[in-house]
Amino acid sequence: MNSKQDYVTALCQFIDQSPSQFHATRSIEDLLVESGFAKLDETSHWNLKPAKKYYVTRNDSAIIAFVTAKKPSPEAGFNIATAHTDSPAPKLKLKGASFTANTIRIPVETYGGDLHSTWFDRPLGIAGRIAYKAEDDTIQSKLVNIQKPIAIIPSLAIHLNRNANASNEINVQQHMAACLAGQKFEQVNETIAKEAGLEPSQILDAELFLYDCQQATRLGVDDSLVSAPRLDNLAACHALTLAISKAKPTKHTQVAIFTDNEEIGSRTPQGAQSTFINTILDRITLAFSDNLENTFIARANSTLLSIDAAHAVHPNYADKHDPAYAPQINKGIVIKANADAKYATNAVTAANFRNLCAQNGFPVQDFINRSDMPCGSTIGPITAANLGCQGLDIGAPLWAMHSARETAGALDHKIMIEATRIFLANRG
Incomplete structure (x- = not known):
């Protein structure tokens, strides 16, 4: 795929094939298998090897994929990116x-x-x-x-x-x-x-x-918009799947996490508040070390990127945004922050991501809710807190979040794929 339109076509097909979180997980699995990932059984013993691709599912609705390091060590830790498979x-x-x-x-x-x-x-x-x-x-x-x-x-x-x-x-x-x-x-x-x-x-x-039933489609006089159901959060799932599929082994293990039930609080066996993430990461660490303490060291040496949709400023309701934090569709990735830690972002993690984007020519925007409006949340703070690692929440700007149909930007999706791939591969 060489253009934003190719990425949009693939995104639309992915969404059309994923009418539920169960189907989304299967769509992710199909793309991983095409890219050479081997399936693991959570109920069986694992024999992991360095520089190999694996994935594991839970409840048919959550999936974790990873590329093991060339020489796995707890000091190298994990680069982790997350998204969720469910939609209202x-x-x-x-x-x-x-x-x-x-x-x-x-x-x-x-x-x-x-x-x-x-x-x-x-x-x-x-x-x-x-x-x-x-x-x-x-x-x-x-x-x-x-x-x-x-x-x-x-x-x-x-x-x-x-x-x-x-x-x-x-x-x-x-x-x-x-x-x-x-x-x-x-x-x-x-x-x-x-x-x-x-x-x-x-x-x-x-x-x-x-x-x-209406299929996902491009729209606009220049085809620069995407109209589709479940863009929150299948667009992030698609971007993350393509990013991990392109991953090459590095000094650290790269991990893509797709949990279920974010829209209802994540407190399920397949949600971000479950043992799923910690268990899989610890099993990866222990596959190359017999010292339990190394699981804690590996987590502490990890970094997290949580990807979920962001609120684009609405042309008919511009007053619903703080004018200084009003991201626009097709103007780049949005860094999301909140004083009450509804997002995992802090100054250091935001600075690292801004630097990564600047080095690669990716535009970055910022979102903070109006001070007189409550802020939503996502799986970033939950996952970062459970792992004990630093994290960041980002998203592609979106109109009509949680509508039966939402609208996003074609250019933003291409940027998200590439930025996620580079994040997984590099340490800030």
Whole structure:
């Protein structure tokens, strides 16, 4: 890939193939395998070698990939970059399904802090993971993706809600149920089972989400924008996957971490607050040393780059940004900072990253929330605190974060890929 358009095409394909965190993890895995990474089993003993590529998954929704050092040592530590695989979406409450007003109606609960209004009147697919009883009576899981438009959340006509454009409170339980037409709920089960290649009676449980069926696309008079669902945080996942895939062995081990459940606080076995990250890093250290103390030394000698979306200044709501910290789309990577440590960034880590970008000609912007508005957070502070290493939060500027569709810059994505690759390879 030699141009920003090639990177955008690849990003759009990656997003279209990743309608849930489970599918995103599989998409990442496919790219890693293409680049020569070998899969490890977390439940088995490992026999790691220097200067080799490996990856390991957890829960089908989180993945850690790494390139071991030429001569691994705890003093060299790790260069670590992180992203998260999940995005806000309506999750189906299948047992609440009913037949109302001549349509199958399935209530939802919202996963993460989505922008409710953006889910209305869109053709929606269904994707996620099912658990089923196999022919040998074991419980297995399988990913499903009903790509055709199967559901819609219809708005109430303006004639029946005259205040809709002034104020429109949305009750998720009542107003956001998905409508699927049909005559009986069994049709939904049959459709899911057919997609999975199973009989409906085999399916025992499911984690299924609605998603926007419209494909990711470029837009703008110069094709410089990207419109897509789940840019937060699949754009970072794609950039980090390409960066680690290009990694060459160095004096330190390079690590790409993709955790799940950031949008709901990360407190799951596959989230950033779990043992997943520390366990894998310690196993890498102990593969080349039998001294437990070396795990602590390796962590202390590590550095962390957390990649998540950043709020671009909105042309119609510019007052929502501090004017001194108002990053623009297609103007470069954003360093995110916060006085209450909602981001991992400090003066030293920011200075190191600015220097790296300056040396390579990458533009850098800054984001700090308005002082009269609360700040969001991400996995950077959690991961840095658990590891006990220095960290930095960055992101590509984005419009409409947590909408069913978001907008980002084509140039920013190319810069993010290259900056992440260089960060993993070099020490500041």
